[in-house]
Amino acid sequence: MQWWDEPAAEAHEERYMAGYGDEFEKRCVSAAPECERGISAGHLRVISYDMPGLRLVVRCEVDAYLPAADAATEDKQEGPINQPETSQPKHALASALESLNLSSSHPTPTPGTRTSQVHGLTVVKAGSIVPQSSLTKVKSRSQQSMASLRWYEVYPQLLLAQTMHCMVGVHSRGTFAEVRHFEIDAPEFEEVARSIQPGLRRLRVLLEEIQQAAMACGADAKLSLVCREGRLVLLKRTSAASLLPPDILRRFDAQA
Secondary structure, eight states, rough: EEEEEOSSSOOTTTTOOOOOOOHHHHHOOOOTTOGGGGGGGGGEEEEEEESSSSEEEEEEEEEEOTTTTTTTOTTTTOOOOOOTTTOOOOOOHHHHHOOOOOOSSSSOOOTTOEEEETTTEEEEEOOOOOGEEEEEEEEEHHHHTTTOOOHHHHHHHHHHOOOOEEEEEEEEEEEEEEEEEEEETTTTGGHHHHHHHHHHHHHHHHHHHHHHHHHHHHHTTEEEEETTTEEEEEESOOOOOSOOOOOHHHHHHOOO
């Protein structure tokens, strides 16, 4: 099943007033050692967790991470929220993805950088493994709008991405004077966590319905999930061409 996006480029309107979030993020974070060349492309992470009884493999964007001294202490059995016990068998999709490596296309290796070719992609091995509990979302808000920050909208995004921290820069007409650090498992978010439970339950039902509808179409079906005029529709593509090369598709056949 294909993930389909709207066009990335949009017509610019003069009346549009950009916020300060992008520039604030650029100024308050820096590239990790050996990862300087990839910072402009951003960072994406693929995680897996249970919701409950439905195993999800989620791709999410990561803004930054906190140094080890500032992040919460990791348990030996570290894992995302709602992750199943380690004794449970791995899901086929998660197992198939486990051995795949992705990188930005056409990177320029620096002297001494370790590179390899995987499925036609150049993989640049650099940096270090960052624990999930160190990841943080970076946002900005004006002093006037900080009090009305809609945590019931922000919190689900953090939860689904398993991002434990949120750093909010507070500014007055673009001048930042304070950065507030929030943790989603803090007592202050207990009411927010309770309020989003009905929505999460509806999301789980929807995901299961999508899964069942896709499986009913057969293993060789080529599908696209599209939001059309506010309605989510599952469409069959007219082209029989696969979006994945045969050698990668065979990994999933082996896990079936």
